[in-house]
Amino acid sequence: MAQPIPQPKGLPLLGNVLDVKPSNTWASLKKLAETYGEIFKITVLGHTIVFVAGANLAEEVTDEKRFRKYVGGPIDEIRYAVHDALFTAYDHEASWGIAHRIIAPKLSPQAMSVHFDEMRDTTSELINLWKHLGDSSNKITLIEQLNRLNLEATTLTLYGKKLNGLEGQQHPMIQGMETSTAEAVMRPTRPGILNSLFYGRKFKRSTATMRAYAQGMVDYRKQNPTKRQDLLSAMMEHKDPETGKSLTESQIIDEIVSMPIGSSTAPCLITSAIYYLLKNPEVMAKAREEIHHVVGKETLTMGHIPQLSYVEGVVREALRLGHPAPGFNLEPVPSEDKSPVQLAGGKYEIPHNQPIILVLAGVNRDPTVFPDPMAFKPERMMGPEFEKLPRAATRWFGNGKRECIGKHYAQLWNMIVLTMLLREIEFEMVDENYNIEQVGMDGWFNVRPINFQVKVRPRV
Numbered sequence: 001m002a003q004p005i006p007q008p009k010g011l012p013l014l015g016n017v018l019d020v021k022p023s024n025t026w027a028s029l030k031k032l033a034e035t036y037g038e039i040f041k042i043t044v045l046g047h048t049i050v051f052v053a054g055a056n057l058a059e060e061v062t063d064e065k066r067f068r069k070y071v072g073g074p075i076d077e078i079r080y081a082v083h084d085a086l087f088t089a090y091d092h093e094a095s096w097g098i099a100h101r102i103i104a105p106k107l108s109p110q111a112m113s114v115h116f117d118e119m120r121d122t123t124s125e126l127i128n129l130w131k132h133l134g135d136s137s138n139k140i141t142l143i144e145q146l147n148r149l150n151l152e153a154t155t156l157t158l159y160g161k162k163l164n165g166l167e168g169q170q171h172p173m174i175q176g177m178e179t180s181t182a183e184a185v186m187r188p189t190r191p192g193i194l195n196s197l198f199y200g201r202k203f204k205r206s207t208a209t210m211r212a213y214a215q216g217m218v219d220y221r222k223q224n225p226t227k228r229q230d231l232l233s234a235m236m237e238h239k240d241p242e243t244g245k246s247l248t249e250s251q252i253i254d255e256i257v258s259m260p261i262g263s264s265t266a267p268c269l270i271t272s273a274i275y276y277l278l279k280n281p282e283v284m285a286k287a288r289e290e291i292h293h294v295v296g297k298e299t300l301t302m303g304h305i306p307q308l309s310y311v312e313g314v315v316r317e318a319l320r321l322g323h324p325a326p327g328f329n330l331e332p333v334p335s336e337d338k339s340p341v342q343l344a345g346g347k348y349e350i351p352h353n354q355p356i357i358l359v360l361a362g363v364n365r366d367p368t369v370f371p372d373p374m375a376f377k378p379e380r381m382m383g384p385e386f387e388k389l390p391r392a393a394t395r396w397f398g399n400g401k402r403e404c405i406g407k408h409y410a411q412l413w414n415m416i417v418l419t420m421l422l423r424e425i426e427f428e429m430v431d432e433n434y435n436i437e438q439v440g441m442d443g444w445f446n447v448r449p450i451n452f453q454v455k456v457r458p459r460v
């Protein structure tokens with residue numbers, strides 16, 4: 001006999017509206033995961049969502065034979081901006097396979113090495129700006145700076161255009177992404193009439209901003225033909241090897257917009273990593289020792305990256321504890337059988353079409369997999385220790401065929417940026433008592449420490 005899935009009490013008719021703060025959904029889900037453990041559910045506006053927050057159940061619901069990506073809620077809402085792009089396509093839409101086969105080769109590990117110098121040089125540009133900050137301006141909000149760096153690097157590597165957006169006015173694309181993803185997360189929590197009466201214009205405007213950025217990339221490429229074989233050239237020129245189909249210009253715009261939304265998770269990761277390193281000076285020292293030993297004063301090259309295994313452990317441990325992509329959506333694979341789906345050998349039952357959200361703040365801190373889960377220990381993310389972890393406990397990049405297509409890009413960018421920052425910059429927390437567990441994280445499609453500020457100065 002299945003046992004009931006825990007659910008906070010809620011209000012008559014309104015359900016659990018008060019249990020999830022619309023302004024910080026992920027913080028509420030993290031709190032519920034801490035209260036209820038491996039599984040819980042909530043009902044909002046008549047819709048029930050089941051949340052999985054333990055490693056064992058995560059292992060089960062990431063089995064692609066039984067579960068697949070659920071395109072609903074905020075992901076469905078952001079289709080307003082990017083339609084049937086990679087991130088938002090329904091399982092049945094052929095557009096996903098066509099785009100995937102055209103795009104994936106340009107984001108493969110081999111393709112990434114082509115972009116190494118551009119990733120390194122944009123990072124150098126930011127570091128140089130920091131090195132020349134006067135005392136009065138030397139108090140930076142790390143995520144704001146790294147968001148600029150990310151857009152600069154993504155635009156240059158994937159679309160071949162220099163934005164020059166590391167200083168001065170922030171590029172409007174950054175605010176466009178923030179506003180549209182915030183709106184996409186909040187829309188499912190409001191009655192539809194409120195969305196169309198009061199929030200439609202904001203959504204429309206931010207969408208227009210993002211699509212104008214993307215159109216700018218296409219127009220620039222048309223006006224400046226090049227032999228560059230980057231993602232943009234693949235999207236504009238290549239055909240899907242399976243169907244022979246090309247992407248339409250509107251589909252190219254959809255994907256151009258989607259990539260920086262995806263890649264904006266990486267600055268969240270670096271921000272958390274710097275926070276955890278400042279809180280764990282012995283880990284910071286060890287990472288710097290490795291960088292000193294492997295790279296020294298040389299210019300960072302692709303050849304250094306595989307030798308930086310401790311820094312890689314730091315990145316993975318920050319992905320675990322900081323969970324920059326806070327979760328992803330799943331549902332049972334549809335079948336003729338409409339009977340309830342059993343979980344944990346019948347301990348729990350869910351309807352055959354039940355949306356599920358994997359809450360990584362729970363899964364990544366499951367003490368049965370990660371003893372002393374709140375400690376920042378890169379060693380557990382290295383070599384055989386890492387290899388023996390259950391796969392579901394390392395699902396920071398999503399699952400199966402809908403796993404992050406930018407994973408290799410992110411892995412390289414994270415390594416380059418973190419290595420260079422640790423080698424060249426000394427960080428100091430503006431508020432030395434800042435504590436991420438008390439202040440918390442916020443965000444929409446990705447999360448970052450709230451208002452985390454640091455002082456930066458060149459390392460000597």
Ligand code: HEM
Nearest residue numbers: 086087262263265266325328396397398402404405406410
């Ligand atoms: C630390 C950095 C990153 C993390 C943790 C991350 C995480 C994720 C996760 C969890 C998913 C699955 C979402 C789902 O199932 O709904 C995903 C999908 C995706 N990501 Fe990333 N991501 C990162 C960086 C990037 C980068 C750098 C790019 C682009 C260059 C990117 C582009 C995408 C796209 C397009 C998808 C949709 C893939 C598909 O459904 O076919 N991401 N990412």
